[in-house]
Amino acid sequence: MREFVKLTANPTNNTQHNFENDDCLRKKTWLTPALGSNRVLPHCEGNQLVLLTGKKGQMTRAFKGVIGEQSVQVGRPELDFSRPHEIQEILADYSPSCLINCAGYTQVNRAQDEKDLAETVNVTAVKELALYCEKKNIPLIHLSTDYVFDGSGNDYWKESDVCNPINFYGQTKLHGEIAVQENCSKHLIIRTSWIYDEEGQNFLNRILEVAKSRDVIKVVNDQKGAPTYAHDVAQGTWDLYQNLINQETFASGIYNVTNSDITTWHEFAVTLFELAHPHLENSQLRTIEPVLTEEFGDSTPRPLNSRLSMQKLNDAGVVMPHWRDALTRCLDNKFGVNHGI
Numbered sequence: 001m002r003e004f005v006k007l008t009a010n011p012t013n014n015t016q017h018n019f020e021n022d023d024c025l026r027k028k029t030w031l032t033p034a035l036g037s038n039r040v041l042p043h044c045e046g047n048q049l050v051l052l053t054g055k056k057g058q059m060t061r062a063f064k065g066v067i068g069e070q071s072v073q074v075g076r077p078e079l080d081f082s083r084p085h086e087i088q089e090i091l092a093d094y095s096p097s098c099l100i101n102c103a104g105y106t107q108v109n110r111a112q113d114e115k116d117l118a119e120t121v122n123v124t125a126v127k128e129l130a131l132y133c134e135k136k137n138i139p140l141i142h143l144s145t146d147y148v149f150d151g152s153g154n155d156y157w158k159e160s161d162v163c164n165p166i167n168f169y170g171q172t173k174l175h176g177e178i179a180v181q182e183n184c185s186k187h188l189i190i191r192t193s194w195i196y197d198e199e200g201q202n203f204l205n206r207i208l209e210v211a212k213s214r215d216v217i218k219v220v221n222d223q224k225g226a227p228t229y230a231h232d233v234a235q236g237t238w239d240l241y242q243n244l245i246n247q248e249t250f251a252s253g254i255y256n257v258t259n260s261d262i263t264t265w266h267e268f269a270v271t272l273f274e275l276a277h278p279h280l281e282n283s284q285l286r287t288i289e290p291v292l293t294e295e296f297g298d299s300t301p302r303p304l305n306s307r308l309s310m311q312k313l314n315d316a317g318v319v320m321p322h323w324r325d326a327l328t329r330c331l332d333n334k335f336g337v338n339h340g341i
């Protein structure tokens, strides 16, 4: 999650708030000796079972929505990445055709202080997932981030560009990518950015929340990237996977998957507030002021240039919707707007 909004009820008295941030499944009872509990293990005969890690996360929810009953989620407390040595045993009896790792340590600021936990979740546990998928001979789809880059320059980052993370979260995500590449021959590493959905603890919901009580907020306007609707990452990734899985040889690799075009956090905030305003009761928000990252006073360095090139994804036959279109659909879904289609 991200920290990027400075709230000012009174411009001379700034207060900074940090946040980031089956039917097809025939069920059988599975006794897990290690945990001593009866569990229901999904089993999908004649169909392809996709295992999703995580339960309440934005991307787990999005993949569940796109893949539907063909997918099953496994997450905490049963599967806890802070105990990576348990992962192989817990997943042993599943027979997925593919595993999508949506779970991760996503607290960018806190990662600087919780280094061991961030590394265990984003690297050690990911290596265990990679080894599991290699043993089962199935593809691992792993979510990564624009934060593997240092954000220099103004060019769009290609998948083959040199990584140079500038904060600890980014370092763990890069090491997680390497763990996947080194331990699992069939893999897709999906680099995405600035994710939001209707429900998550994300930028969109934070803006809507603070609009209830603040008349002025400051939002950074020199970090450039693509705000991305979790649903669209899931759909784009799933379409890519379908295209690749039907080829003779599974073409493992890294793919950038974000909504198309770029903006700044400030322009995104202004646009989302304009679109959401008719649905907001008692909004106090009058001004969204642009502010430079260096003025913002964030203790964790963040990349200024998060433009990710979609060329490789487009060449693989997947075209992503524009971020404005995605934002409109997300807000329509959130506020239950029906265009009569």
Ligand SMILES: NC(=O)c1ccc[n+]([C@@H]2O[C@H](COP(=O)([O-])OP(=O)(O)OC[C@H]3O[C@@H](n4cnc5c(N)ncnc54)[C@H](OP(=O)(O)O)[C@@H]3O)[C@@H](O)[C@H]2O)c1
Pocket: 001, 053, 054, 055, 056, 057, 058, 059, 060, 075, 076, 079, 080, 081, 082, 101, 102, 103, 104, 105, 106, 121, 143, 144, 145, 146, 173, 192, 193, 194, 195, 196, 200
């Ligand atoms: N959010 C972004 O802007 C962004 C941008 C680029 C890339 N990504 C990457 O996309 C992936 C998904 O992000 P997201 O936005 O969906 O994150 P999120 O909403 O913060 O959800 C994080 C997920 O990870 C799970 N998790 C955290 N610690 C865990 C642990 N110790 N053991 C097991 N599960 C654990 C959570 O489990 P519970 O369900 O139990 O809470 C949750 O399902 C991550 O790999 C992230 O690095 C995110």
